[in-house]
Amino acid sequence: MQALVIVGHGSHLNPGSSDPAFSHADTIRASGAFDEVREAFWKEEPSFREVLRTLESEEVFVVPLFISEGYFTEQVIPRELRLSDWDPEDWDSDGTDADHVTVQAGDVDKTVHYCGPVGTHDSMSDVIVERAKSITDDPDVGEGFGLAVVGHGTERNENSAKAIHYHADRIRESGRFEEVKAVFMDEDPEVDDVTEFFEAEDVVVVPLFVADGFHTQEDIPEDMGLTDDYRTGYDVPTEVDGHRIWYSGAVGTEPLVADVILERADDAGADLADAIERVRRRTESEGAASAGD
Amino acid sequence: MSASAPLEDVADALAEHADDGIDFDGLVVEPADGGYRWETPDEQVTVGEDGLRERADDPYATNWYYWERVVAGHDTPRRAFLRWLEGADDLGVPERYDELRGGHTRSWGELAVTAVLSEGGRRRYEVRHEDDLGEDVDAYTDPLEARHLVKHDDEGRYRPLSTAPSLPHGWAFVDLDGGEAVQTVEYVYPATVSNWHREREGDLDVDHWDEVAERQTGIYGIVEQLDGDALEWAAEACCVDSQCLKRREWDESDDEELDVPRGDGEFPCREPCSLFVAAARKFTTLEREESREYTFELTPAEKEQLEDIVDAVADGRTDEIREADVNEGANRYRARFLRAKRMDDRGLSGTPTYPEDHE
Ligand code: SF4
Numbered sequence: 280m281q282a283l284v285i286v287g288h289g290s291h292l293n294p295g296s297s298d299p300a301f302s303h304a305d306t307i308r309a310s311g312a313f314d315e316v317r318e319a320f321w322k323e324e325p326s327f328r329e330v331l332r333t334l335e336s337e338e339v340f341v342v343p344l345f346i347s348e349g350y351f352t353e354q355v356i357p358r359e360l361r362l363s364d365w366d367p368e369d370w371d372s373d374g375t376d377a378d379h380v381t382v383q384a385g386d387v388d389k390t391v392h393y394c395g396p397v398g399t400h401d402s403m404s405d406v407i408v409e410r411a412k413s414i415t416d417d418p419d420v421g422e423g424f425g426l427a428v429v430g431h432g433t434e435r436n437e438n439s440a441k442a443i444h445y446h447a448d449r450i451r452e453s454g455r456f457e458e459v460k461a462v463f464m465d466e467d468p469e470v471d472d473v474t475e476f477f478e479a480e481d482v483v484v485v486p487l488f489v490a491d492g493f494h495t496q497e498d499i500p501e502d503m504g505l506t507d508d509y510r511t512g513y514d515v516p517t518e519v520d521g522h523r524i525w526y527s528g529a530v531g532t533e534p535l536v537a538d539v540i541l542e543r544a545d546d547a548g549a550d551l552a553d554a555i556e557r558v559r560r561r562t563e564s565e566g567a568a569s570a571g572d
Numbered sequence: 573m574s575a576s577a578p579l580e581d582v583a584d585a586l587a588e589h590a591d592d593g594i595d596f597d598g599l600v601v602e603p604a605d606g607g608y609r610w611e612t613p614d615e616q617v618t619v620g621e622d623g624l625r626e627r628a629d630d631p632y633a634t635n636w637y638y639w640e641r642v643v644a645g646h647d648t649p650r651r652a653f654l655r656w657l658e659g660a661d662d663l664g665v666p667e668r669y670d671e672l673r674g675g676h677t678r679s680w681g682e683l684a685v686t687a688v689l690s691e692g693g694r695r696r697y698e699v700r701h702e703d704d705l706g707e708d709v710d711a712y713t714d715p716l717e718a719r720h721l722v723k724h725d726d727e728g729r730y731r732p733l734s735t736a737p738s739l740p741h742g743w744a745f746v747d748l749d750g751g752e753a754v755q756t757v758e759y760v761y762p763a764t765v766s767n768w769h770r771e772r773e774g775d776l777d778v779d780h781w782d783e784v785a786e787r788q789t790g791i792y793g794i795v796e797q798l799d800g801d802a803l804e805w806a807a808e809a810c811c812v813d814s815q816c817l818k819r820r821e822w823d824e825s826d827d828e829e830l831d832v833p834r835g836d837g838e839f840p841c842r843e844p845c846s847l848f849v850a851a852a853r854k855f856t857t858l859e860r861e862e863s864r865e866y867t868f869e870l871t872p873a874e875k876e877q878l879e880d881i882v883d884a885v886a887d888g889r890t891d892e893i894r895e896a897d898v899n900e901g902a903n904r905y906r907a908r909f910l911r912a913k914r915m916d917d918r919g920l921s922g923t924p925t926y927p928e929d930h931e
Contacts, residue, residue, distance in 0.1 A: 291732040291847055294723050301719055308716075322846050324734045325762035329842075332766040333758060335648055354789060386777055 282315035282336035283307060283544055286327060286356055287344040287489065289320030296490045297323055299531045300344050306537035306562060312544075312554035313340075321351070327359035331387045339391050340544040344531065346398030346430075346487050347439040348377050361385030362393055374438040375399045375445040379547035392547040397531075397539045398442050398487060404449040409535045409563065411456075411483040414515060414527040421455040425479035429470050429486040429499060432463035440466070443487055456483075464498065471502045474520040481516070481523045489531035500526060534562035578692025582637040583628035587621055596640060597665055599632035613664065631669045634693020642694065643750050649769035650754045658687050658695070677705065680838055681761050681817040682739040685753065697753035699760070700744035711746045718745065718759035727891070733847050734761055735817045735837075764818070764839040771821075771840050779843035782825040788849065795852045800824055802859050803852075807832040810848050811841070814887075868921040870914070877901035877910060 285304050290296035300318040308316045319330035331339060341360065343352050353367040362382045370377040377395030384391050397403060407428060411420050428450070430443030443461045451459035457479045462470045473484060484503065486495045497509040505513035505526055516523035530536070538559050545551050586594075586601065590608050594601040600611040607620045612632045619627070627633050639660075645651040655661065658668055658676050668676075672689035675698075679685070684702040687695050699718075700709065712721070725731055725738040745756045758765055770776045781803055785796040798806065807830050811820045818841035823829045844852070870878070880901025884890050893900045900906065918924045 291850060292730070294730040305716060322850075323732065324845075325758075326846060329763035329767065332770070333649075333763050335645065335650070350790065358787065358789075 280314040280336035281338040281340065281549060282317065282334045283313040283540070283549070284317050284319055284330055284334070284339055284341045285344050285540060286319045286330075286341060287321075288351070289323035290492070291322050293490075293492050296492060299490050299529075299536065302532075302534070303344070303537040303540055306534060306558060307541060307554075309561075310541075310554040310558050312541065312549070312551045321355065321359075327356055328361075331360060331384050331389060331391070334387075334389070337389055339389050340394060340547055340549050341391055342394045342540045342543045343396040344489055344536075344540070345396040346489060346531075347442040348372055348374055348396060348399055349438040352377065352396050357393065360391065360393075362391060365393060370395065372399075374441040379543070381547075392544070392549070394543040394547050397536060397543060398489075399445065400539050400542055401449070402539045402542050403487075403530075403536075404446045404453075406533050406535045406539060407446055407450060407485050407487070407530055408453075408455065410485045410527045410530050410533045411525075413533070414483060414485075414525050415481075420483070422457070423479060423481060424456050425458040425460070425477035425482040426450060426456040427460050427462050427470070427473050427476070427482055427484045429484060429488075430461065430463050431488075431494070432465035446487065464494065464502070469502075470499055471504075473503055473524070474522045477522060480521070481525065483525040483527065485527045485530050488529040491529045491532060495529045535559070537562055578694060579628045579634075581641075582634055582692055583625040585637055585641050586624050586628060586633060590621075590624055594636060596636045597632070597660070599636050599665075614666075629692075631665050631693065635665045635668075638693045638695060649766045650751065652769045652772065653754055653757070653765045654687075654695075654750045657685055657697075680757060681735060681764070682737060683757060683760060685757060687753075695750065697748040697750065698744060698746045699748065699753060699756045701739055701741045704741055704744060709742050709744050711744055713745065713747055713752075715745065715748070715752050715755040715759055718756050722760050733816060733845070735764070735841075736815065737813070737817055761817075761839070767842055768839040776821065776840055776842055778821050778840075780822050780825045781844060784822075784844050784849070785852075792849055792853055794856050795849060798852055798856045798859065800828070802855055804830055804832055806848070806852055806855050810851055811835070813837065816841070866920075866923050868923055870921065874910060874914065877906060881907060 285300050287297060287300040297318065297320060304316050304318050307313065315334050315336050317325070317330055317333060319325050319327055321327060325333055343356055345351050357365040361384050363385050364382045365380060369380040372395070377399060379392050379394040381390060381392050411426060412418050428443050428447045431439050440463065447459050447461040450456065458477055460468065460476045462468050462473055462476065464470055468476055473482065486499055488495050500506050500509050500513055503524060503526065504519045505517045505524060516525045538555060541551060541555050541558055545555060590601045591603055598613050600609070602609050604618055607618050608624055610617050610619050610624065610627060643651055643654060657678055658672060660668065663671070669689060672687055672695065675686045675688045677684050677686040679702050682702055684700055684705050686698040690696045721743050722734070722739060723731060724740065726740045731738055748756060754765055767776060785798070788795055803824055807820065810816065812833060813835040817837045818839060819835045819837035821834065821840045822843050884893060884902030890902060893902050895904065897903050898906055914921050916922055924930045
């Protein structure tokens with residue numbers, strides 16, 4: 280038997296923080312690729328400490344629903360899962376190319392494949408583009424559009440900015456959008472000045488965050504001038520300084536993230552048959568359908 | 573006839589396994605004299621294969637089939653929990669079947685979990701709030717729904733601690749098989765079945781406060797500084813039965829027990845949870861302050877009123893205090909009167925919190 284564990288941050292204060300983990304888990308459950316699928320959280324339950332013992336499978340694929348490599352993926356998660364043989368060096372990553380490592384956990388008789396976070400997998404670039412498609416309700420979006428990928432910034436974690444640049448660079452190279460920029464909440468170039476960085480009149484703004492919360496629903500919309508008070512809401516698009524800003528909210532809620540999770544497990548050797556194909560078909564159409572609402 | 577199908581399966585399984593021998597919950601079947609010896613506490617006969625098949629509706633046979641062929645999973649928490657649910661270790665098969673016919677219920681935290689006998693000895697399960705037994709509530713059959721149902725209490729407040737005794741009412745999971753029943757329970761109270769099972773097997777891995785505090789990094793690194801007294805108060809604040817239904821098995825360290833009652837919960841708490849650690853971090857920073865002497869003027873009734881307010885907040889009773897019940901110290905009008913009379917911009921009784929800033 281093989282199990283998938285999606286590990287997320289969760290929250291003691293914000294009940295919506297675990298929603299993306301739940302919904303991606305449901306998508307993957309429905310694909311039937313794993314005998315067991317379970318969500319685990321740093322701040323909710325089951326905790327990282329106790330999730331492995333809830334599984335009957337001998338083989339467990341652990342995929343962090345985190346954006347960047349760093350404190351959580353390299354220290355907290357392995358420590359709390361009791362992956363004592365794990366060494367961050369094993370990932371051999373410079374901040375954006377962690378892959379997977381196979382180790383034993385200290386409290387259960389199971390083989391654990393500990394994968395890199397969803398945020399730094401190549402296919403996350405596709406999710407950002409998918410997000411742009413769904414927020415503009417235009418499957419061909421790109422021509423005449425700029426794209427801003429928003430990150431937290433380096434104050435918390437040096438690799439967080441690396442992940443943002445990594446995807447911005449990849450999408451720019453694809454040539455799909457007129458311009459692609461990485462912008463940040465707490466360092467230059469700042470999201471506050473987003474309109475200054477683009478020639479294109481239409482700019483899609485996609486925050487590379489796992490869940491919607493305080494930053495994506497309150498700070499960023501106010502910082503960009505979409506609204507003076509997040510509680511009154513804002514239009515998509517909103518006209519700011521002669522640009523139309525298409526603000527998408529956290530990329531982590533995009534259904535296609537389920538596909539990235541599967542890709543991580545696939546890279547680590549999970550036996551998935553055609554689950555990736557099926558999940559991709561389903562989540563792409565789901566995203567398109569919800570954008571049309 | 574659909575009712576015969578489950579028994580058909582039992583008959584086939586009996587015939588298939590009799591040659592290897594069966595010995596389960598009082599039923600013994602083994603090859604003997606060209607046929608099979610069939611032995612239960614009520615009967616001992618030798619039968620041929622047809623006789624064996626005819627006994628497929630015997631409670632001992634269906635019971636064997638259910639546990640060994642349907643549930644299986646030897647040594648799993650799932651199986652142990654389902655066995656515990658119907659008292660399989662204490663009751664013989666006929667007594668259990670008598671109980672199960674009308675539905676046998678046990679409580680797990682605030683949950684009532686009911687096992688009911690179904691066709692061919694199969695069991696079906698139901699899971700609901702124990703207060704909702706016998707009530708007409710919304711029925712669910714997909715365990716995954718439990719994640720969303722128990723996220724908020726009856727007042728719509730977020731429940732960050734799954735085992736807080738604030739489980740919402742008004743729903744029931746019905747017509748579940750064993751795996752689904754355990755999954756539902758595990759979505760309501762995550763990891764409780766696994767840890768309970770470990771405890772029963774004598775291998776619960778308890779991590780005491782000293783180890784947990786030492787392990788913390790980042791903003792939680794400071795919790796190591798929380799002293800023994802403050803740890804007692806923290807456990808009294810967070811872990812007693814009125815706040816959390818897990819039974820606290822961790823202590824200050826392997827050889828220093830906390831005096832706070834552990835609680836009577838069915839399932840254990842094996843280490844301080846994330847909520848406790850986050851609260852402990854705040855308590856640690858608060859405990860860095862030294863006590864000071866302040867001089868206040870209060871009437872005796874006002875002093876008691878402050879105590880009432882602290883009690884009402886600590887016991888989560890503020891919502892219950894009626895708007896016009898001015899006999900309650902924690903009544904809103906009473907509190908507003910006290911504030912109007914005794915507090916100004918310097919705070920309580922005109923006494924500044926930091927007198928040195930006002931000199
Ligand atoms: S530490 Fe254990 S007993 Fe205390 S609140 Fe957390 S789960 Fe409950």
